[in-house]
Amino acid sequence: MKAPPDSAFSGEGGVLQGGGDISLDDIFPPLPVGVPWGLERTENLLEELGNPEDDYPTLHVGGTNGKGSLAAVWAQILKEDGRKVGLYTSPHLCSFRERFQIDGKPIPADPLLETAAELREGIARLGLTFFEAATVLAFHLFSKVGIDVGLVEVGLGGRLDSTNVISPQLTAITNVALDHAEYLGYTLEEIAGEKAGIIKAGVPVITAERDAALREIFRQRALEVGAPFSAINPAEDIEELEVSPDGNSFRLDTETWGSMSLVSPLPGRHQAANATLAIRSLELLPEPLRPSGEAVRKGVAGVxxxxxxxxxxxxxxLWVFDVAHNVAGVRALATSLRRLSLPEPIILLVGIQGDKDWRSMLPPLFTMAREAVLTQPPTVPPERRWDPLEAAAAVKPRPNLHILPDFREGLDMARSVAGEGTVVVTGSHHTVGDAMNSLGILPYGRD
Structure with a gap:
């Protein structure tokens, strides 16, 4: 099995916020492409470094959608519990530093560059890919910084993902949907099998996957390796849910902390579900790591x-930014927007990568707007770009379309057409990150 191209993971905008004109070339040596996908290169370099990934307890999260959101909830809860938290996630929006967070803030440029310099020779000698190198960098950084707990998001799939070298205290799998089929398989069952590869002996695993056949794949894997298994349905657990543009409020009954009234700034039913899985999973942690109920409440509120x-x-x-980049993601976005009653008209600015299923993604997007602008995010690698003209001709029915491959022109057109209404920017991490860069919006403020 070939490894995905570096651009499948990178989302690179090229420049690190707050770090001057620092490109990814300043961080990594030239990296190979088209090499076999596996864990050996990552394991070998980590072993040379003394296995820094073992210097702190870790939590591992996989799944198609929602895994980054779940990890962010974990991070804030554990921070509120008084722990120094490292979060490794991908891809980034505007800055490569976003992938490596300490207590909710992207790592500063100086320690990132210093640590990367220590790894350059080993990365080049062992032939690590981009994502493998970034993963080793994360584990080494977190060890040097002295975190109390590391939260690790799977990059792609699970079984052969370079994050799968850790021995976590807990594993969570959010859900399974069609995405990255060329690497993971063209059926949900194949994709679930790859994601089940992060289930490890003796490590509790929990999932919110609702399809019984897919849940059974996870349960069988857990049974094979001897991992305690549990599955939840957040839709049944969540009570008194209220969704607004300011976020969600809901009630959740827990075994550990009793009945909890929770408020989250992340709007959408799917985000309430992500928070529920995050909380339920933390109940499975051993006592020394398990947070207090007060930390759970504050963490959910502060994520x-x-x-x-x-x-x-x-x-x-008004702008809405959402990185939905597969069919399940855009359906969740469309459902949420219908419930939020945002100022009209709603105008879409859409940029999707060419290797995504844009033919299936566009129809649910088109149901939420009377006009849409199809554009080309500039940071998408040339080999992964879509053709907005082809998309416009292929998908019907459709709203009034504006085809503006130049991203800045597309951004200005969407804002002009929307007037005092709402522009929804979506389709990929690139689209959202490029729009934020163009508008001068810093995802994490001036960190």
Whole structure:
């Protein structure tokens, strides 16, 4: 099995916020492409470094959608519990530093560059890919910084993902949907099998996958390796849910902390579900790591995860940024927007990568707007770009379309057409990140 191209993971905008004109070339040596996918290179370099990934307890999260949001909830809860938290996630929106967070803030440029310099020779000698190198960098960084707990998001799949070298205290799998089929398989069952590869002997695993056949794949894997298994249905657990542009409020009964009234700044039913899985999973941690109920409440209330149904009111009107990049993601976005009653008209700015199933993604997007602008995010690698003209001709029925491959022109057109209404920017991490860069919006403020 070939490894995905580096661009499948990178989302690179090229420049690190707050770090001057520092490109990814300043961090990594030239990296190979088209090499076999596996764990050996990552394991070998980590062993040379003394296995820094073992210096702190870790939690591992996989799944198609929602795994980054769940990890962000974990991070804020454990921070509120008084722990120094490292979060490794991908891809980023505007800055490569976003992938490596300490207590909710992207790592500063100086320690990132210093640590990367220590790894360059080993990365080049062992032939690590981009994502493998970033993963080793994360584990080494976190060890040097001295975190109390590391939260690790799977990059792609699970079984052969370079994050799968850790021995976590807990494993969570959010759900399974069609995405990255060329690497993971063209059926949900094949994809679930790859994601089940992060289930490890003796490590509790929990999932919110609702399809019984897919849940059974996870249960069987857990049985084979001897992992305690549990599955939840957040839709049944969540009570008194209220969704607004400001976020969600809901009630959740827990075994550990009793009945909890919770408020989250992340809007959308799917985000309430992500928070529920995060909380339920933390109940499975051993006592020394398990947070207090007060930390859970404060953590859910304080979580920040940019680009996920993020509503931004600026001098040029209302913007919504959402990184939905597969069919399940855009359906969740469409459902949420219908419930939020945002200022009309709603105008879409859409940029999707060419290797995504844009033919299936566009129809649910088109149901939520009377006009849409199809554009080309500039940071998408040339080999992964879509053709907006082809998309416009292929998908019907459709709203009034504006085809503007130039991203800045597309951004300006969407804002002009929306007037005092709402521009929804979506389709990929690139689209959201490039829009934020163009508008001068910093996902994490001036960190």
């Amino acid at each position: 920040r995860w940019p680009g996920r149904l993020q509503i931004h009111e600026g001098p040029r009107g």
